[in-house]
Amino acid sequence: GQQVMQIPQYQHVQEGEDFTTYCNSSTTLSNIQWYKQRPGGHPVFLIQLVKSGEVKKQKRLTFQFGEAKKNSSLHITATQTTDVGTYFCAGEGENSGGSNYKLTFGKGTLLTVNP
Amino acid sequence: NAGVTQTPKFHILKTGQSMTLQCAQDMNHGYLSWYRQDPGMGLRRIHYSVAAGITDKGEVPDGYNVSRSNTEDFPLRLESAAPSQTSVYFCAMKRLAQALKGDEQFFGPGTRLTVL
Numbered sequence: 598g599q600q601v602m603q604i605p606q607y608q609h610v611q612e613g614e615d616f617t618t619y620c621n622s623s624t625t626l627s628n629i630q631w632y633k634q635r636p637g638g639h640p641v642f643l644i645q646l647v648k649s650g651e652v653k654k655q656k657r658l659t660f661q662f663g664e665a666k667k668n669s670s671l672h673i674t675a676t677q678t679t680d681v682g683t684y685f686c687a688g689e690g691e692n693s694g695g696s697n698y699k700l701t702f703g704k705g706t707l708l709t710v711n712p
Numbered sequence: 713n714a715g716v717t718q719t720p721k722f723h724i725l726k727t728g729q730s731m732t733l734q735c736a737q738d739m740n741h742g743y744l745s746w747y748r749q750d751p752g753m754g755l756r757r758i759h760y761s762v763a764a765g766i767t768d769k770g771e772v773p774d775g776y777n778v779s780r781s782n783t784e785d786f787p788l789r790l791e792s793a794a795p796s797q798t799s800v801y802f803c804a805m806k807r808l809a810q811a812l813k814g815d816e817q818f819f820g821p822g823t824r825l826t827v828l
Contacts, residue, residue, distance in 0.1 A: 598771075603754075628815070630815070630817065632817075639802060639819040639820065639821055639822050640755065640802070640804075640819045641819070642816045642817055642818065645815050645816070685754065685755065687755075687817075698743060698745075698760055698762055698768075698806075700745075700757065701757075701771070702747075702754050702755040702756070702757075703754060704752065704753065704754035705754050
């Protein structure tokens with residue numbers, strides 16, 4: 598079955614440093630989604646990437662989707678304490694849709710920021 | 713939580729007891745999923761439904777049943793709870809293609825379930 602691996606599992610940074618988390622799928626994806634979950638909270642949708650090689654930005658966050666549509670990354674520039682949380686990627690399989698809705702989450706990267 | 717509600721927020725069960733976790737959405741969207749979240753395991757999908765009357769198994773369906781009699785509600789039933797089902801359960805609704813963000817999945821606030 599489809600597997601989505603995410604690294605690193607944990608990352609601790611000093612405030613102001615950059616942070617990157619990587620996501621790799623065992624199969625080609627139709628799209629990939631990114632979520633953020635604060636401690637004790639629920640996952641919150643950040644973005645969806647659909648096109649091969651796509652890059653999207655949200656303020657200090659940059660999301661990339663690989664050319665082969667099997668890997669993705671999330672980069673945060675100049676981290677702040679408000680960035681603390683777990684970042685998840687979720688890959689939707691090809692031919693997913695209708696009653697065949699395939700979505701697999703990575704295990705997440707926990708980001709902690711030292712002020 | 714963009715129209716996804718879950719009840720209860722917390723619950724403690726004894727092994728062998730049954731329980732139904734409630735999920736409701738008020739945005740008239742078809743795709744609903746149940747996930748469980750365990751430390752070190754991330755989010756794993758239990759069951760999902762693309763429309764009323766249609767349900768399918770996710771990654772970890774054993775020990776759980778679902779039904780979808782209407783668009784709004786998607787209850788998750790534990791017929792005979794086991795300690796391995798101690799987890800945080802999230803219901804999520806998928807909303808299709810909104811402007812620049814794309815398809816968006818909204819999660820409910822979660823139910824923290826302990827099985828003793």
